[in-house]
Amino acid sequence: MAAKRTQYHHGDLRAGLVEATRQLVEEKGADRFSVSDACRAAGVSTAAPYRHFEDRDEMLVAVCFEGMERFQDLMLKALKGHAHGSLEAIIALGHSYIQFATSEPGVFRLSFGIGREHGDNIELAEQGMRIYGIVLEQVAAYFGKNDVDDDVLDRAFPLWTMVHGLSFLLIDEKMAMLNLDHNIDAMIRDNTRRLLAD
């Protein structure tokens, strides 16, 4: 991991630190992550990161931002092969949401928890809206609409809360703790249908 470099300069330390941070966030969680660990992994001194980031928090924001881009890619890929605005497309989006949360729980948790102290960060908000916008677009089409009106917002939001809640219950291992056994795929399918019905 700690690839000892022969050059004085790293080459792309910023990227190296972001990747090291991302891995550590997955391993130990954002709260247990330490700048020192990331430095050891990247093979630089503990003062080096401060040439690229304001502080520890900014390193986490960088990981978060990068993660949200992967999240967006995943959701866009999920749409392929499904008719625009079809129930299948919307269900596929739900699956990809769970998929991201469970494959990168550390980054997922970080991405949603970070807004609190960074409510001012416009870039994070914009990236969030780009992702949610993918859902809104499909839901609008599902109801045969060309744009996202208040009705669409009201019908899409419960879908978000459901997959969001399911994601947290899964990664926080609540189902395991309470000995609950649910077929996740069936649960997303059935309840997406129910939430869109009426």
Add this chain to the structure above:
Amino acid sequence: MAAKRTQYHHGDLRAGLVEATRQLVEEKGADRFSVSDACRAAGVSTAAPYRHFEDRDEMLVAVCFEGMERFQDLMLKALKGHAHGSLEAIIALGHSYIQFATSEPGVFRLSFGIGREHGDNIELAEQGMRIYGIVLEQVAAYFGKNDVDDDVLDRAFPLWTMVHGLSFLLIDEKMAMLNLDHNIDAMIRDNTRRLLAD
């Protein structure tokens, strides 16, 4: 806050520390909480807590456990005045879930995030099941059943994921970040109905 005491012994330092910890968790979040801060608030030296808790983490577990008891009380109170197994009873439980999450976001987040490293903690799991059991009982009655079978589990779980997700989206201020405006009460009501329909 830092009530200077005149006696050498505190009286009930454990309770004092739990309360100080709870307040700090609400103020700064569990990750930013420090044992030293709690000691300052309780007016004792930084070594004192270790007579009552194994480590920092155990202080948080204590706050979590205490919080879950309040959570349980809140949900039981929510049932009063509603017919056993009625839709209104179930909706009231949903409201009390959101109520707890938004009034004590720090403790709420802590309670659900803590399982990860304390999956072994049986007391926490049992308390969690007591709370979820309140919901299961009402949902069983809603479907005219006397006990909680697999069907009941499958119909209750989506309700949990919805209010759980909504709670996190609210306390993480995602709706504010994305300029989403939703009537929470209406949303819980309408979608509880949809999830129970069929």
Add this chain to the structure above:
DNA sequence: CGTTGAATGTTAGATGCGCTAACATATGTT
């Protein structure tokens, strides 16, 4: 090319936290 300023790295150290060991004081049992 060679010089020089900017970018990017290092070392040393200030400050603070978690936790432990050794010691001090109160409490309660006989």
Add this chain to the structure above:
DNA sequence: AACATATGTTAGCGCATCTAACATTCAACG
């Protein structure tokens, strides 16, 4: 009254974040 136990304090270790002062490399311009 004497002693064991419970509960507090002080001092200090190891590690973390972050800064200041210094070192090395890069790159832009004569």
